Amino acid sequence: MNLRGKKIVVCVTGSVAAIETPKLVRELRRLGADIFCVISKSAKGIIHQDVLEWASNNKVVTRITGNVEHVKLAGNVPEKADLIIVAPATANTIGKIANAIDDTAVTTFVTTALGTGIPLIIVPAMHGSMYKHPIVKENIAKLKRINVSFMQPRVEEGKAKFPPVKSVVETISNSLAEKDLAGKTILVTAGPTVEAIDSLRYLTNKSSGKTGVWIADAAVVRGAKVILIRGPTKVEPTQQMRDIKVNSAKEMFTAVKKNSKAGIMIHTAAVADYTLKEKQGKIESGKSFSLKLTPTAKILDQVKKWNKKIFLVGFKAEYGVPEKQLVESAFKKLKESKADLIVANDLKKKTGGIGHNSNEVYVVDRAKKVRHFGLMHKKDIANKILALVK
Known part of the structure; x- marks a missing residue:
């Protein structure tokens, strides 16, 4: 995250959660933001304005004076x-x-900012019974209707508590992100599929779905309309999107075909290569038995048949192969599926990949140009990939 050059006003009111605000301000400054704090009279009884001045490195506004601070920072002015x-x-x-x-x-x-059209985020913090008050809920709903953003508090111990500072920083960063994918519809698949053996057992794989879910989240942050089709993933999307949950390869196939009119598709899902006929009930334990596996349809190979104009990104995993062979395998898959990009990785590497939060990938395009993204967080890889499809 980089907030360099961004000017942010942090307003503090009289909740005991105000003790968290200096930490928030320091984190925002570390990311390069220029912070100006405004504090209410009630908040001054909880934290001293000097700590906010230290955290922000700017004079704290405690009242509106002849300098019309609200106009200079929130009015319709260039600065x-x-x-x-x-x-x-x-x-x-x-x-x-x-x-x-x-x-x-x-x-x-805040009144000045809303009139000017400056984005506003509100972080409620109060006793749980107050947060549940019907008029408070009505006021929150009223503000949401005029595009004011609210962060969900941590509801525990009968209180609506201040969210983790890291989450607040991420929300701010997302709000200020460039909307370079606005107007685009992106279909993303994620996670494994599950092929039932009987009513109790199933075949699946180790895919966590993190890459796909985080690509979907990042695409929403960047302004895209996102359709996420996913098997049982280890993580949940945090942004607003159409979230379609499936289990089997057949269900994934059907859902993708139905939504293949999107302009872009990023197919990260680790769809099962084989399926089988489910046996109703439970197979008796303690005895040997055989499973008849049949190949599943390759979704990636069908997408361009459904929509010739779609920008198609596929994923290709290999195990313990040299870099040259990994790239060749990715390019072969690209030609077979008529994809525009293939993202390849080696599952043998222990520093990232399946189940991890990080990965190392190679992106191959139609001209066989290779982009190597060294070991990095999968959220960073998500944005690297989105930069190539925009």
Whole structure:
């Protein structure tokens, strides 16, 4: 994440969760953002403005003065902030924002920002019963209707607690990300498939689905409309998308065919190569038995037949082969499937791949040009791939 050059206003209200705000401000500064803090009178009873000045390296706004701070940072001026976040936000402040009441420095900043069109994120933090209050819920819904973003608090011990600072930073970064995939529809597949042996047992593989799910999340952040078709993945998508869950290779095949009118498809799913006829009930244990496996249809090889114009990205895994052979195998798969890109990796490498959060991949295009992305987090690989399809 890189927030260099971004101007962010962090507003603090009178929740005890305000003790988390200096940590948030420091993390944002580490990513290069220029931070300006605004604190309410109630919040000053919980944290001192000096700690926010230390964390932000800027003077803290405690009241609106003749310098019209709200206009300089949130008004319709060239130097206005890129984003405003209220973290934490009390039920009282949320109610005031929802009704355009600006009787504190925080609410005046927010009212000005909403009129200007500056993105606003609100991080509620309060006692659980207050968070469940029907009018508080109504105020949150009212603000969501005008595109105000709300972070989900950690609900535990009867309280709606401040989310992990890391999650808040990620939400801010996502909000400020370039929307270079706006207007595009991307179909992503992820995870393994499950082929039933009997009513209890099944055949599957070790795929975690992390790469596919994180590609889908990253595509939404970058403005795309995403359709995710996935088997039983180890991770869940965090962004809003159409999420279609399947089990078998046949179900995956049907779902992909139905949604193949997308402009881009990234097929990361580790679809089973073989299936079998399910036996109803439970096969008796303690005895030998045989399974008759039949090959499944190769989804990647069918996609261009369904949609000739789709930009198609496939994945190819090998085990313990030299780099040259890995690339040749990827290029062969590209030609067979008429794909535009094939992403290849070696499963034997223990530093990444299946089940890990990191991987090392080679991307081969139609001209046989090879891009090597060394060992990195799969979320970074997701964005590398999306940069090639936009």
